[in-house]
Amino acid sequence: MDELHWQSLAVRSGITRSPEGEHSEALFMTSSYVFDSAEHAAARFTGDDPGNVYSRYTNPTVRGFEDRLAALEGAEACVATASGMSAILSTCMALLKAGDHVVCSRDVFGTTRTLFAKYMANFGVEVSFVPLLPVDGWREAMQDNTKLLYLETPSNPLCEIADMQSMATLAQSAGALLVVDNCFCSPALQQPLAFGADIVIHSATKYLDGQGRCVGGAVLGNQDLMDQVLGFLRSCGPTMSAFNAWVFLKGLETLSLRMEAHSASAMQLATWLQSHPQVEAVFYAGLESHPGHALAKKQQSAFGGVLSFRVRGAQAEAWQVIDATRLMSLTANLGDAKTTVVHPATTTHSRISANERLEAGITDNLIRVAVGLENIEDLKADLARGLNSLG
Ligand SMILES: *Cc1c(COP(=O)(O)O)cnc(C)c1O
Numbered sequence: 001m002d003e004l005h006w007q008s009l010a011v012r013s014g015i016t017r018s019p020e021g022e023h024s025e026a027l028f029m030t031s032s033y034v035f036d037s038a039e040h041a042a043a044r045f046t047g048d049d050p051g052n053v054y055s056r057y058t059n060p061t062v063r064g065f066e067d068r069l070a071a072l073e074g075a076e077a078c079v080a081t082a083s084g085m086s087a088i089l090s091t092c093m094a095l096l097k098a099g100d101h102v103v104c105s106r107d108v109f110g111t112t113r114t115l116f117a118k119y120m121a122n123f124g125v126e127v128s129f130v131p132l133l134p135v136d137g138w139r140e141a142m143q144d145n146t147k148l149l150y151l152e153t154p155s156n157p158l159c160e161i162a163d164m165q166s167m168a169t170l171a172q173s174a175g176a177l178l179v180v181d182n183c184f185c186s187p188a189l190q191q192p193l194a195f196g197a198d199i200v201i202h203s204a205t206k207y208l209d210g211q212g213r214c215v216g217g218a219v220l221g222n223q224d225l226m227d228q229v230l231g232f233l234r235s236c237g238p239t240m241s242a243f244n245a246w247v248f249l250k251g252l253e254t255l256s257l258r259m260e261a262h263s264a265s266a267m268q269l270a271t272w273l274q275s276h277p278q279v280e281a282v283f284y285a286g287l288e289s290h291p292g293h294a295l296a297k298k299q300q301s302a303f304g305g306v307l308s309f310r311v312r313g314a315q316a317e318a319w320q321v322i323d324a325t326r327l328m329s330l331t332a333n334l335g336d337a338k339t340t341v342v343h344p345a346t347t348t349h350s351r352i353s354a355n356e357r358l359e360a361g362i363t364d365n366l367i368r369v370a371v372g373l374e375n376i377e378d379l380k381a382d383l384a385r386g387l388n389s390l391g
Contacts, residue, residue, distance in 0.1 A: 010253055204216035269369065270284035273383070
């Protein structure tokens with residue numbers, strides 16, 4: 001298996017065939033497992049026999065998804081979780097304790113910010129938020145008790161790119177762990193562990209599923225770290241359901257084809273938007289004008305499906321463009337075959353102060369599009385309807 005190329009691993013790894021000889025991955029819908037004898041049960045419970053006990057601990061379908069995703073991220077081990085948020089929570093609960101300090105990018109998923117700012121803080125974990133760029137800001141925020149650096153690259157919604165190698169060097173120098181949420185790129189486009197990250201986080205809900213059906217997540221890293229995360233899951237319970245793992249296994253088979261298509265369409269849409277007279281600025285790392293373009297080229301094999309742009313005007317004009325769409329779905333989700341459009345300032349980023357929004361570049365005239373798999377001409381026409389009405 002190790003010698004196979006990435007696309008082959010996406011289809012072939014993580015399969016354990018049952019005695020029925022099924023070709024597609026089997027869906028093991030069972031909460032518990034039976035033992036041959038009392039002695040056998042005892043051995044399972046002590047761990048001397050490594051087999052299944054209970055599906056909060058292990059499930060063959062979930063393990064298939066974990067093994068396949070681990071192969072695709074180049075990770076020693078993977079722990080599947082009930083959602084992307086529980087992947088982050090499990091990582092924190094397993095690896096942090098009261099009195100520890102975390103430095104987190106300001107430009108992360110809104111709920112991730114709440115998890116750190118409210119819930120981790122409630123349990124005595126100190127958190128500092130810094131802009132994703134530059135690295136110096138992170139260095140200045142670090143303390144003697146800093147245990148974890150947390151970021152997303154590309155960032156949402158402005159597609160800023162972090163230099164993962166520099167961040168890994170910084171983390172290492174302080175004995176801290178670098179955690180990268182790889183949701184936007186998926187392992188088809190970027191493998192953070194290869195750039196020195198210690199842990200990769202996924203919301204499987206997004207591109208790993210790819211069709212907006214199931215909620216799930218994953219944590220990846222070396223065996224020792226993942227044993228600690230698995231320990232938390234076993235005792236505290238946010239495990240992935242077997243059914244969702246089965247859906248994600250199917251999603252992984254087509255991941256590279258979909259990410260190529262998302263990226264190609266996003267590139268075309270970004271280029272077209274850049275030339276539109278009613279568009280003030282476009283944020284997409286695939287554009288040569290983007291400050292993170294060279295770094296994105298080094299770290300990613302393509303630029304992904306998410307872009308944002310500023311229309312000429314303010315909130316009213318942005319809303320006009322969004323409300324004129326008929327094809328795109330007005331929803332904050334992303335990573336779907338269906339293109340989604342959202343106004344970050346009044347939705348995904350509405351809970352942070354107006355000042356913080358401005359600092360982060362989330363202006364009132366900004367629109368985010370997560371490009372799906374529809375025909376690109378239909379997507380252009382959908383945005384052109386509103387944009388042309390602004391002039
Ligand atoms: C959606 C998302 C999450 C949270 O994942 P859920 O599966 O919704 O819990 C975390 N990080 C990023 C970047 C996301 O887009």
